[in-house]
Amino acid sequence: DAKTTQPPSMDCAEGRAANLPCNHSTISGNEYVYWYRQIHSQGPQYIIHGLKNNETNEMASLIITEDRKSSTLILPHATLRDTAVYYCIVRVALAGGGADGLTFGKGTHLIIQP
Amino acid sequence: GAVVSQHPSRVICKSGTSVKIECRSLDFQATTMFWYRQFPKQSLMLMATSNEGSKATYEQGVEKDKFLINHASLTLSTLTVTSAHPEDSSFYICSARSLFTGNTIYFGEGSWLTVV
Secondary structure (H helix, E strand, O other): OOOOEOOOEEEEEOOOOEEEEEEOOOOOOOEEEEEEEEOOOOOOEEEEEEOOOOEEOOOOEEEEOOOOOEEEEEEOOOOHHHOEEEEEEEEEOOOOOOOOOOOOOOOEEEEEEO | OOOEEEEOOEEEEOOOOOEEEEEEEOOOOOOEEEEEEEOOOOOOEEEEEEEOOOOOEEOOOOOOOOEEEEEEEOOEEEEEEOOOOHHHOEEEEEEEEOHHHOOOOEEOOOEEEEEO
């Protein structure tokens, strides 16, 4: 799986949009971009994933650049409960297989300030 | 999203004893389950991958005789830490995937193990 680069930490004011960047310049054509977050002392929580189109769900939006070498996770209205470590992971997603586990980097520690 | 549950959430055991952690997929059948370990202030490290009915595949450096993994059904995998030592104290997390989840991997809440 391709490697990713994320800033180690970011601050965001409560109520504002949090934009978390991720670089994945060596991403392959069949690799998806996945985002997870881990709140302290809990298991990781799936947020969103995408291949090349922008994606949105009830938690966040994912913007992937046209060349797919970077992406941004957007939390539209950050709350204190969004304080967590956010992981950007690229991996092959095969509907019928792909048994590889996720490889976690160090992620971005997002701190929402009141 | 799919729900994965672990039990117990916290366990304390004496050095030299064995402890079992259960991981269940509550609303889907998990063809593949993964076990991770996380030490304080570090990222998650994949320990092993198990497919239902097959022997687990362990990552390099993980002792298969010490960390016994059983995936006997499509909804249950267990991790048994045998002859536990204080250095095995850690946060253990399971995850699961299947065709139902479209290959997206969902995680359990994690289990804190303290060996005294």
